[in-house]
Amino acid sequence: MASSTVTSAQPERPPRPNLAFRRLRGKRSPAEFAAAIRRAAREIGERVSCDARYVGRVEAGEIRCPNYAYERVFLHMFPGRTLTDLGFAPRSSVRGRQARGTGESWEAGEPYKTHDTRDDRDSRDTRNNRNNRDTQDLYETHDNNEESDVLRRAFMTSGATVAAASLSPLGLALDAAAAGRPTRRAGTGEAGALEEAVRRIRLLDDRHGADGLYRRAAAPLRTAYALLDAGASRQATADRLYTGAGELAISVGWLAHDSGRFDDARSHYAEALATARMNGDAGLEAHAFCNMAFLARDAGRPREAVRAAQAAQRAARPLGSDRLMSLLSLREAGGWAGLADRVGCEQALVRAQTFYGRGPSDTDPEWMSFYGEAELEGLEAQCWSTLGDWPRAARHARRAADLQDPHFTRNLALYSAELADDLARGGRPDEAAGAGLRVLDLLGEVQSSRIHTMLAGTARVLLPHRRSPTVSTFLDRHGALPRPA
Template sequence: MVGNPELRAVMADLGLTRADLARLINHELVALGCPGTLTVRTVATWLSGQSRWPQGRIRTALQRALKRTPEQLGFIPPRTTRSRVLPEEPVLRRDLLAASAAAALPTAITSRGQAVGHTDVDRLQESLRALTALDDHRGRHGSLEAAALTGSEQALGKVERTISDSVRRRLYSLAADYTATAAFSCIDDRRLDDAERHFETALRLAGLGSDHVTAMRVFNCLSMVGYQRNKPGAALSAAWAAQNAQASRRDPLLASLAHARAAIAHSTAGDRQAALRCLGQARDALGRADGRERPTWTDFYGPAELFALSAVVHQHLGNSAEAESASHRALAGISPQFRRNRASATARLALAQLGQGEIEQAAATATSVYVLMSDDQLPPRLRTLLGDFHRGLITLAPTSAVTREWTDRIRAQGEAQ
C-alpha cells in the first residue's frame, strides 16, 4: 500500500489539516472517556500507509469524527479482525461519558449525518453561477430573488455539519453571495428597501466568512441604491466604503469599479472636476488589473462596462456628445451574454442622442431596447431609463410625428407586458 489516498481525499474535501484531524479525534476520545492523546505523527502514519488499521477506541473516535467507516477512509483491517467485532466498553458507561462531554464540543462535531466538505460547497456554487448567468441575461424576474434566498438558506443549513473552519467560512461566504444576488435583483426591480435589508444580511454573512470581496460588492451596490434614491451623499459614502474595502486595495479591477461608482455620485451632485478625476482613476486602476480568478458576479466589469458607466457620468455633466461616444464604445465591447447591460447601454445611447437633438435616431435607438430584450419583461430599472427618454422626447418635440409614433409603440409594449 502506497499511502492512503482515501483518507487524504476526505481530509482535503473537509478542509482538515493533520492537526485538525488529531484535534477532532481527541475530542471524540474524551467523549468516549479516554485520554485525548492522539498526535499529528499518528495521523501522518495513516496518510503514509505505515499504519493500516487504527486501534479500537481510536478507530471508533475516527469514525465518529468523520462520520465514515474506517474502510471508507481507506483503512484495511487485519485478517484476524475482519470476521469479528472487537469488544468495546460497557455501553452505559460509554454513553454517559459521551453525553456529559458532548455539551462542551462544537455542534458540528456532534451533529448527525455526514460532515459537509468542499465538494458540497462546490455544488452550491454551481447553482449560484447559473443564477448569475440568468440575471446577466434577463435581469430581474419573479423567481430570481426567491431562488437566491433559498440558496443562501441551503448554505447556512450546512454550517452546523462542518468540522473545519475553511469549509465553514466558504459556506458563510456563499450565503453572503447568494443574499447579495437576491438584493441586486431587488435593485433591478427598484424595490430599494428590500435591497437594503438583504444587503445588511449579506454584509453580516460576509463578515462571518471573512469574505472581503462580497463585502466590497455590497458597498458597490449600496452606492447604486443611493444613486437610484437620488441621494448623491449616500451614493458617495458607499462608493468610498467600496474603495476602502480590503478587496479593492488588493485588486485593481475592484478598485476601478469603486472609483467609477464614485464618479457617478460626484456627477449626480454636479461636481464635474471630482467626477472626471474619479473616471481617470477608474481607467488607471483597470489598466493594472490582471487575470486572477474572481467571483462570477465580477464578470460583467471590464473596459466596455467602464465606458457604459462613463456615459452615465457624462450624461449627468451635460456632455451628450461624450456620453454618446462612450455608449457606442460600450456596446462595441459588452458581451451578448450580458443582454440586460447591453439594453441599459442602448437606452443610455438613446438619451445621449436625444440630448443632441437627434430625435429620429434617438427614437430608433430606444425602440431597439425592446427588440434586444425580445419577449422578456423589461426590468423596472430599465423601464425607468426609457421613461426618462419618453419624458425628454415629449419635452423636446411634443407634437412631432416621431413622438406620436414612439408614444403609440410604448403604449402597445406596455399592454403586451
C-alpha cells in the same frame, strides 16, 4: 446567523494536477486563457462563461473530464488532439462513479446523490445538448461537483421566464429546519453547489434581467443561511459557505435592486456585509460595499454612495486587484456626479481608467466577470448623464453598446436604453427613437424594471417630437408594452 461548528474529518485524496493543460496555457494568465477559451467558444457557436477560477480548477486536477460544451471548445482550440492529450481522463473512466455520501430525495421522489468532486462530469448525451441548446447551455458553463444532477434542475430558463428553484436538494430540507429538527453538517458538495448557484443567478440575470428571477431567489438564500446554521465538517468548508451565502445575498440583493425593490436590496446587501465581517472576508466586504454604493446612487443618496464606495476601496486595497479598484472608483464617481461635483467625479473617473489600464490579474474576483470595457464605458456614460453632459454621455453609451457581447442581452438593452435617453435629452430625437426601438426589440428576452423605467423617461422627453415618423413609431410601440408587475 449562527457560526458554523467545525469537526475533524478524514483528509481527501488530493487531485492530480493537469500539467498538460497548464503547458497549453503558456505565458498567458488564467484570466487571459479563459478569455481565449470564451472567444473560441463563440467561433463555433458555443457559449461558456469560463473564468480564471475554472482554468485553475482544471490545472489543479479538480476537473478530471470537461463537460461536452467545453470538450468541443478545447478540441476546436487544439485541433488534432484528444481529451487525453489535453491532460483529461477518458470520459468512460469517470462516468457513473459516485461519491460515498448518502443520497436524499427531492421533488417528486427523484433521488439525489452527491458526486465526488474528483469524479465530476457532465453525463448528458450530445444529442440532448444539441436539441435543447436554449435550455441546456446554461448548464454547460462550469463543470462543478453538483452540476450534473442538482443545479441543472435547480436553475432552468425558457425564454425570459426563469424558474430559480430552491437549493434544498443539497440535502437540507427547509421544512425540517423550520420545524427545528437537526440537519446534517454541510460538506464540500453543498459548498460547491452554493457557489454554482451564485454563478447561475448571475448568468441568468445577464441574459434575461432580474424581474423574472427575484421572486424565486429567496428560497435558495434561506437554504444558504440554514446551511451555515447546520455547521460544516471542516473550517475550509465553513469559510466557503460563509462566502457563498454572502455572495448569494448580494446576488439576490441585486435582483431586488434591478427590479426597483430598493428596501429589499438594502436589506440583502446589509446581510452580506454582516456575513463578510463575521468571517473576516475582505473580498466579500468590498463586494457588498460596492453594491451598496450603486444602490445608494440609484436611490438618490449620493453622499452615501461616495462613502460606501470609499469603504469598498479600503477593504479591497489589500486584495491586489486593479480591475476591482477601477470598478469601485467608478462607483465613487457616480456618487460625486449625484452631488453635482464635477471635479470629484472626473478625478474618480481618471483613477478608474488608470486602474483599468493596468489589465486583468489572477486576483480579480470571479464575480467581476461582467466588468469589461463595455461596462466601464456604460458606467462613465451614467456619470456624464447625471452631470447633464448629454453629448459626452451619449458617446460613452454608444461605445458601451458597440462593445457589449450580444449574448448578454440585458446589458446590451441597458446600454442602448442609456444611449436613447442621452440622445433624447441632448436634442437628437430621431436618433434617440432609433436606439429606443432597438431596446424594444430586446425586451422579449429581458425583464428589467430599470430598463423599463429608463425607456419611460425617454418616451416622456420625446413626446413633443411625435410628428417625426421614427419617434411616433417608438412612442406607439412603447405605449403598447405591458406594464411590468
